[in-house]
Amino acid sequence: MNNPKLDLNDLHLLHLIHHHRSITAAAEAVNLTQSTLSRRLQAIELELGIQLFKRTTRKLNITPAGRQLLRDTAAIPNILDSAIQRISEDYLGAEKRITIGVSPALSLAHLPGIFHQQTNLLPEVKILISQPSSDDIIRQVTTNQLDLGIVTHHALLESAVHIHHQMLDRFSIIMPAAQSAPSLKPDLLKKWAQQQSWILPPASSPSRVLIDDWLSDLGIRISPLMELENFDLMCQLCALKMGVAFIPKRALTAFPRKRQLQHLTLLQPPERKLSVIGPKNTVVPTHISTFTESILFS
Numbered sequence: 228m229n230n231p232k233l234d235l236n237d238l239h240l241l242h243l244i245h246h247h248r249s250i251t252a253a254a255e256a257v258n259l260t261q262s263t264l265s266r267r268l269q270a271i272e273l274e275l276g277i278q279l280f281k282r283t284t285r286k287l288n289i290t291p292a293g294r295q296l297l298r299d300t301a302a303i304p305n306i307l308d309s310a311i312q313r314i315s316e317d318y319l320g321a322e323k324r325i326t327i328g329v330s331p332a333l334s335l336a337h338l339p340g341i342f343h344q345q346t347n348l349l350p351e352v353k354i355l356i357s358q359p360s361s362d363d364i365i366r367q368v369t370t371n372q373l374d375l376g377i378v379t380h381h382a383l384l385e386s387a388v389h390i391h392h393q394m395l396d397r398f399s400i401i402m403p404a405a406q407s408a409p410s411l412k413p414d415l416l417k418k419w420a421q422q423q424s425w426i427l428p429p430a431s432s433p434s435r436v437l438i439d440d441w442l443s444d445l446g447i448r449i450s451p452l453m454e455l456e457n458f459d460l461m462c463q464l465c466a467l468k469m470g471v472a473f474i475p476k477r478a479l480t481a482f483p484r485k486r487q488l489q490h491l492t493l494l495q496p497p498e499r500k501l502s503v504i505g506p507k508n509t510v511v512p513t514h515i516s517t518f519t520e521s522i523l524f525s
């Protein structure tokens with residue numbers, strides 16, 4: 228039995244067809260005619276011995292086999308692009324850069340510890356920062372679209388990415404300064420919590436799961452008035468007396484109007500772990516390892 232072959236150009240064409248959901252649009256993107264790309268797709272499917280796309284006069288749908296092929300090869304074009312970028316940086320004098328995805332689940336107060344040494348250690352390195360969702364950051368790291376991501380840690384991360392650095396991040400409860408602070412005795416805290424207007428992270432987010440588990444252990448069930456992922460905005464809303472919130476204690480340090488808030492330091496607070504992640508099974512360039520080693524997470 229012959230082993231089927233698929234070169235990088237053909238793989239690129241398959242990803243383009245899937246991206247555009249149209250052979251015509253994909254052909255235009257690479258300056259080919261529709262008939263030329265259709266014949267190329269047929270030749271690829273013949274070589275592999277399996278249909279990758281179902282074509283009708285109106286629709287083009289990817290088959291399960293096609294979906295698996297594109298999912299399993301999603302990182303390959305980006306790995307090649309990264310390799311060419313590194314060669315250009317190391318041997319051709321191209322500007323070094325680091326692409327970083329920062330989760331919206333981080334607050335402004337987390338940023339100084341991440342970037343504080345960058346201008347001293349790596350002044351010539353360009354930092355490109357984006358803020359997609361945590362799920363998108365993980366996907367982009369696993370497919371080599373991002374050099375680094377900073378996200379809330381969860382158990383499945385370690386099998387998918389390389390963990391460069393981690394820090395513990397304890398939560399506290401914040402409320403308007405004029406509001407009476409509750410007792411920390413379990414029964415009294417439970418009664419108080421059930422009377423509050425809560426501002427919490429989105430349901431099923433890692434931070435929300437952590438908070439819900441902590442509340443559940445105390446026998447507390449609450450329904451939030453508001454859900455958002457931005458802890459800095461939570462501080463603003465609590466200062467406006469719109470509710471109470473769980474936030475990372477560190478987030479309060481960046482809030483400019485601290486006198487309008489008070490925080491409740493819990494005896495055994497919810498605690499999350501933040502992870503700096505990178506692609507797995509790749510050689511980490513020196514300027515990226517220098518950056519991660521300078522982070523003040525602890």
